[in-house]
Amino acid sequence: MRNSVRVGILLGFVWLSIASCQRNSVEPSANATPNTVAVQPISTPKPVETLKRPTFESDNAFKHLEKQCAFGPRYLGSEGHTKCLEFLIAEMKKYADKVILQESKYRGMTYTNVIGVFYPEGSKEPSKTPVLLLSHWDTRPIADGPNSAEAQKGFRYGAKGWNRLAPIPGANDGASGGAVLLELARILKSQPPKVGVVLALVDGEDYGDFRGNNGEGDGVFLGSRLLAAKLKDYPEIGQPTFGILLDMVGGKNLIFVKEENSHRFAPGTNEKVFGTAQSLGYGDTFRFDESQWVDDDHMPLNRAGIPTIDLIHPLPFAEFEQRGYVYWHTQQDLPEKCSAKSLKIVGETVAEVLYRETP
Template structure:
């Protein structure tokens, strides 16, 4: 009886010591609680962009939406830089482009880059109905969703900033790759024109960031995000960090821990031209016969009907947790 009690006491004391040690270690590696991402707010920012109509360059709708985006960033406390440029479309048409940059803690050398494109495709060239191929798309998902998530992040940054400086860039003229009905040569560099321009002419001389995260088409219902191929090539550690955080937070049904196909997107030129390791959070729809990005991709059906707050929440909260825990 005495021996049993003594052993129980030793075990209890030992467990208590281990528990205390574990608590101390846990306290030392405790994560920072990021602000709560408001999916309703992000949804409204998506809807506000769509309300302007297609954001096709060289149109009044494009100018008006650009003014709205710059004003929101300024309202949310960012130092705003507008980068205007004349860019050549695949067929030689001059595009009046505008990259919109919002910087937080611009004096901090330790930085993170978050970006999305805000223009919309001028042709619904993937639409099943050939009569729609020359119709501009509304781009609720393809364009507005990534910008909407970043506007909500900007709002939260204005209230509580992380340790690092953050730059949010809305790139223009991303979706101007030659349409499917074009009979000439289709080149990779026809896409992401605003990003290529910024990568060669950054808003701050010698600009650098620890890493970059691109959000593209991040609002679709039942979206699944695989680790995009170029992201794995150029920034595998960033991919791993983001997907691990997403799964820790219970967003594993959105963030699938498998490698997907490489996609020519803004992050590719940030990696190649600017040398900033960057990833692309972009959906892969293995069940769609029309496109791996979903049946509504580059069609007239890319409307608010396909935007889901739960997808916006999963992406937005994950990105917040990553940047607020970056030291």
């Protein structure tokens, strides 16, 4: 993890070390960048009147969410992980022009990125400069969120992994992003946009210790790091012009705020996506007047030179203690805490961005 974000809210904050502390102990320290910043104007893109594109069917997306959860917890090495991988590959093969599987190992366990490449409208070749959408599909093997009763018992990560497991169902944190990407895959096949698109279902985001390895993380962000490191080995993926990470996009009462790492590395993309959402009438969900720091799968891509933003329901800390996703890293992260309406807002927004984009 980067120093700049360590002082803020970390996506994979391991509750272990603060289990005996008060919850407000994780508020940003005095030298941290304030969570709330001045409102910045967004140049809202004008609606493109001639834009005709398929509708994002949120019922399809919600079924994909439920389907993934039905496999059980999907952390590395689990039975649910193996079954879910088969499902994701089969679904992606229905729609993508090309499917790439990237594999590597962590502590003897295989992790796999499932990548669908969609050619631009009228093309039989992949774009050299597609738009990248990504989402992690694995789930966390321990329930170490601030609202988890399990977390009070303490988790430790050592040479043999976690001292005990308390896997989360991962409806929002794991299944929701993939659910949106699979429904997007369907509409991309039915009507290719002008630009090429790469949909990357990345693995191993949430397995290990976010604070391990001197703060770099041990056994986390595995798939996104692999994707970023191997870009040049896969000409079909090209050099994406920008990326959008979807992580926890299905919770009820969904909000997104300005994620500060996204805005530091990809301000243009951040403004484009929030502006598009506002032009579709989703300004109550996409709120640019509040912010949070998050370290997540977008950071390996940003370090590799692909400006990538993170759309993530705020973590339940500080001023988002109530309005954030309170079931984050708990065993209550279930489909009933998610809604098709939230998936719709995200899916329509991202689809609109893709179909408005020109090469």
